[in-house]
Amino acid sequence: MKFDLIVIGAGPGGIFTALEAASRGLKVAILEKNKRIGSKILVAGSGKCNLTHSGKPKEFLDKYGENGKFLKVALNKFSPDKLKDFFKEKGLPLVLVEESGKYFPNTFSSLDVVNLLNNELLKKGVKLFFNVVIENIEKNEELFFIKSKDIEFSCDKLMIATGGKSYPGTGTTGEGYIFAKKLGHKIIPPQPALAPIFIKDYKFSELSGISFPQAIISFWKKDIKIIEKKGPILFTHTNLSGPGILDNSRYVEHDTKIEINYIYEKYEYALKKFIEEVNINGKQSIKKYLSQYILPERFLKFTLQLLEVKDETKIAEISKLKREEILKYISSNKLEITKVAGFENAMVTKGGVSLEEINSKTMESKIVENLYFAGEVIDIDGDTGGYNIQGACSMGVLAGRSM
Ligand SMILES: Cc1cc2nc3c(=O)[nH]c(=O)nc-3n(C[C@H](O)[C@H](O)[C@H](O)COP(=O)(O)OP(=O)(O)OC[C@H]3O[C@@H](n4cnc5c(N)ncnc54)[C@H](O)[C@@H]3O)c2cc1C
Structure with a gap:
């Protein structure tokens, strides 16, 4: 024909x-x-x-x-x-x-x-x-x-x-x-591409369903930042997803790390603010202090538990090392990528x-x-x-x- x-x-x-x-x-x-x-x-x-x-x-x-x-x-x-x-x-x-x-x-x-x-x-x-x-x-x-x-x-x-x-x-x-x-x-x-990303020692299974509407995501190769983008991310049972992850999965190559900033504030600035606040109102609890960042309640609880800090601990009583650890976790959480999901789950x-x-x-x-x-x-x-x-x-x- x-x-x-x-x-x-x-x-x-x-x-x-x-x-x-x-x-x-x-x-x-x-x-x-x-x-x-x-x-x-x-x-x-x-x-x-x-x-x-x-x-x-x-x-x-x-x-x-x-x-x-x-x-x-x-x-x-x-x-x-x-x-x-x-x-x-x-x-x-x-x-x-x-x-x-x-x-x-x-x-x-x-x-x-x-x-x-x-x-x-x-x-x-x-x-x-x-x-x-x-x-x-x-x-x-x-x-x-x-x-x-x-x-x-x-x-x-x-x-x-x-x-x-x-x-x-x-x-x-x-x-x-x-x-x-x-x-x-x-x-x-x-x-x-447009695929979820798998993370080494993924800890967010219990937070499955939690999303961050405007996280800042950057991808790192060795110590060089390849790209930084803003976008919604989602914790699923097994991996990271949501448009911010899917859209940028094309940048993942062998040995790429992802860094997530959940609070839209740079680590150095968040640290400076924290130190100032210790002098102004050091008696407030860490939970109350972090509530300014409008993080999902379950994520906040999980982070403090993971870093072995009690919710009610007064901010003035938190050691230098610990406060740095907390603020790094929520503002520059670097995670090792193991793989991008396969063709079965990739949208393109x-x-x-x-x-x-x-x-x-x-x-x-x-x-x-x-x-x-x-x-x-x-x-x-x-x-x-x-x-x-x-x-x-x-x-x-x-x-x-x-x-
Ligand atoms: C779950 C999912 C949701 C998506 N949602 C959106 C969305 O909302 N918006 C958006 O913009 N994009 C979306 N996409 C992506 C979008 O659907 C595709 O990028 C787009 O359809 C590609 O168009 P295409 O014409 O290149 O090929 P396709 O739409 O993939 O069509 C190719 C066609 O070729 C046929 N074909 C393949 N090989 C042969 C062969 N050997 N002989 C005969 N026929 C063959 C296939 O059967 C298929 O019908 C989504 C993708 C997925 C998987």
């Missing part, structure tokens, strides 16, 4: 490529290994589907780490505003959740997003092939040949939009890398098809003419907050438009 364009993978990157190319008159087919489109859209935002984020395209770029600048053209061509317009025009307006800056469909239902996109694909005449297991991809001078178990396809243009390797249960098992490599592309080793994949070999103005391969890439399969991963779906859609539109 011959098409102008075949898209492999029916995630946001593939779907928006197909919609855009079909509206420009191309005969398009999507090959999807699942039995429906948008398996990852369905789980996005815990089923509510956080599609994009507030802010201008320029502010978006640093949400994708060092590689963000690659997305400049794509985000300008199909900006967050254009994505919002798209859904509004189709009858599913997006609403902003003010506190987080995240946009969701007004029904807060991923299924509504998937149904809408499915209808749009059908309206545009895109042929959908489900349960397709691709066995081989080859190219001669003019055409790509895609062999599946049951059917053989050929096309003038090929889009690989197979996603990354994370959440393999949704269909993303990394075959896109194999296809790209076979066609001559370099692959930056895929790694789990870092690494993928090297950006050096993709034209950021068209999403076309610089190596193989008429071969395109969009979405998580390439070496781009964004923070939590709608940046990944927006990025994939923007790349898809850019590719479809330049075909």
